[in-house]
Amino acid sequence: MEHRIARIVVVVILVAIAIVFLVPVYALALSAFRPGQQLLRYGITPESLLPTGFTMSSLHTLFTARDGIFLQWFKNSVVLLVLRTSISIMLSAFVGYGLATYQFAGRKILLSAVVFLMVVPIQILILPLFNLMIHFRLMNTVWGVILPFLVLPFAVFFFRQYAGSLPSELIDSGRVDGVSEFGIYFRIMMPLMVPAFGAMIILISLMSWNDFVWPLVVLRSNDMFTIPLGLNSLLTPYQDNYDMLLSGAFMATLPVFILFFLFQRFFVSGLGEGAVKG
Amino acid sequence: MPALSRPFKNQRYVPYVFVLPFVLSAxxxxxxxxxxxxxxxxxxIAPGLREFVGLDNYRRLANPRFYTALRNSFVYTFLTIAVLIPVPMVLAVLLNSARSGAGRSAFTVLRGMLFLPALMSVVVVGTVFRLMFASSESAIANTVAQLLGFPPTEWLLAGPTTAMVLLVLVATWRWTGINIIYFLAGLQQIPNELYESAELDGANAFQKFRRITVPLLRPVTVFVLTISVFGGFAMFEESFVLWGPTSPGNVGLTMVKYIYQQGFQSAQMGLGSAVGITLLAIVFLVSLALLKLTGFFRQGDE
Structure with missing residues (x-):
């Protein structure tokens, strides 16, 4: 009996905290259906959290203003996400498998480098990376955004852990059958790494979708912007900016929330793994 | 790691092909x-000019603005760690206790709710928090402040203290859910028998937490500590979306933001680089200290 009461208390505490955490999310969802001018003047007030007085005008503005620039930003974000996720997942898995499978001179140093690069803040290097992009003439291009971060240390580490947990007999029997080392990877081992791919696709896509500082440095023209950069450009209170900002912020978040509710398991497994084995 | 049979002799190059993308990229x-x-x-460095000036850039770091950035980065890192380790750890333990049996779906829903902030773009987060912490008296943060008996303030502009409070609140809101997932993963590794035998010995919930949970979560705690330290010193985006590239009185100015300002606004690439090297040195020293204290980087060599 005492045990049950304790349990109920715990759940009540957790629910209370979760509700507080949800206030900004709820406020965002409602603000998408309110006039931007009002929000700009008074901020988000307790009254504006009441579910009344909605208008669709902000959403309408979002999709029609400036020749539908928001849809262009949306498209740019999707293109970047697909390119970035697909390429970096293939490269990171390839490297991770190599590090897990082979003994070779320099392996330890490379492993330490992977772990070090996982944590070192890459933001420190924006100035030289910026110069590098100018030098390669990659400013204001999609490749300029994705090239420096194609091989992701945390993904390499994750795949290395995962590949290391697969049965090595499969590799040996592949060799006996005369399959080449690359054949063993692509035809035998990679298909076994599908769950790891699932977790990493989710995490890298999320990173790409929300990425801000580096695209801000590289992308210079409005029609190349991703959604976060586009929203950032609306932060000045000018014309109908705030209508677009709030409804755009909502529309940028909605697809991610939907995917999260469908695939919560993958989001969680990709993160937890690194912490336990790290 | 299983030590596998080496590839055939004529394929010694194979491992290097596998790691080549990383080597090139790094x-x-x-x-x-x-x-x-x-x-x-x-x-x-100026357009058409690049000359060696010795330690000049480093000498120029002795200015109040750089000190502000340095202090803010340290204070922010310290405060976020002070909040973002104990709070998620306790919440993870509470969540975990609801995990079994009928609590299963409640567990999934609550974990998901706390994780939602981590899914949002920092620009979206900045927008919502700017409006919740707007200077109008009726804005939600000021309403709560007045209910608690404080006068309404201009959170964003009043001064360095409210700015720091705001930054730590944003960090807490964004990262609690992620750290909970790390700690939950750690809790899964603790064998249940330990708790059962402790119960037989008459241990209460708090004793079990202190004597079993906290010590056995140590590897995860070290991991969270490490990413929090580096994340703290790298902080820039949150400040950028709350105040833009510059802020009145340099509130919320951090080291990385100072690099950004010097490089992209003042065209002082040299000075910006000196800040970068200083920050890299700090990060390097801190990681050495962490290594000494916890052995985190030891996982590289087995």
Whole structure:
């Protein structure tokens, strides 16, 4: 009996905290259906959290203003996400498998480098990376955004852990059958790494979708912007900016929330793994 | 790691092909930029001009603005760690206790609710928090403040203290859910028998937490500590979306933001690089200290 009461208390505490955490999310969802001018003047007030007085005008503005620039930003974000996720997942898995499978001179140093690069803040290097992009003439291009971060240390580490947990007999029997080392990877081992791919696709896509500082440095023209950069450009209170900002912020978040509710398991497994084995 | 049979003799090159993408990427986009930053930090750089100026850029770091950035980065890192380790750890333990049996779906829903902030773009987060912490008296933060008996303030502009409070609140809101997932993963590794035998010995919930949970979560705690330290010193985006590239009185100014300002607004690549090297040195020293204290980097060599 005492045990049950304790349990109920715990759940009540957790629910209370979760509700507080949800206030900004709820406020965002409602603000998408309110006039931007009002929000700009008074901020988000307790009254504006009441579910009344909605208008669709902000959403309408979002999709029609400036020749539908928001849809262009949306498209740019999707293109970047697909390119970035697909390429970096293939490269990171390839490297991770190599590090897990082979003994070779320099392996330890490379492993330490992977772990070090996982944590070192890459933001420190924006100035030289910026110069590098100018030098390669990659400013204001999609490749300029994705090239420096194609091989992701945390993904390499994750795949290395995962590949290391697969049965090595499969590799040996592949060799006996005369399959080449690359054949063993692509035809035998990679298909076994599908769950790891699932977790990493989710995490890298999320990173790409929300990425801000580096695209801000590289992308210079409005029609190349991703959604976060586009929203950032609306932060000045000018014309109908705030209508677009709030409804755009909502529309940028909605697809991610939907995917999260469908695939919560993958989001969680990709993160937890690194912490336990790290 | 299983030590597998080596590839056939004529395929000694194979492992190097596998790691080549990483080597190329790390060389071109990490090692080379670090070297460039070191070189630039000793140069004055302007359009059509690049000359060696010795330690000038480092001497110019002795200015109040840099000190503000330095102090803010340290205070922010310290405060976020002070909040973002104990709070998620306790919440994870509470969540975990609801995990079994009928609590299963409640567990999934609550974990998901706390995780939602981590899914949002920092620009979206900044927008919502700017409006919740707007200067109008009726804005939600000021309403709560007045209910608690404080006068309404201009959170964003009043001064360095409210700015720091706001930054720590944003960090807490964004990262609690992620850290909970790390700690939950750690809790899964603790064998249940330990708790059962402790119960037989008459241990209460708090004793079990202190004597079993906290010590056995140590590897995860070290992991969270490490990413929090580096994340703290790298903080820039949150400040950028709350105040833009510059802020009145330099509230919320951090080291990385100072680099950004020097490089992209004042066209002082040399000075910006000197800040970068200083920050890299700090991060390096802190990671050495962490290594000494916890052995985190030891996982590289088995």
């Amino acid at each position: 060389g071109l986009f990490f090692v080379y930029p670090v070297i460039q930053t070191i070189i630039m930090s000793f140069q004055e």
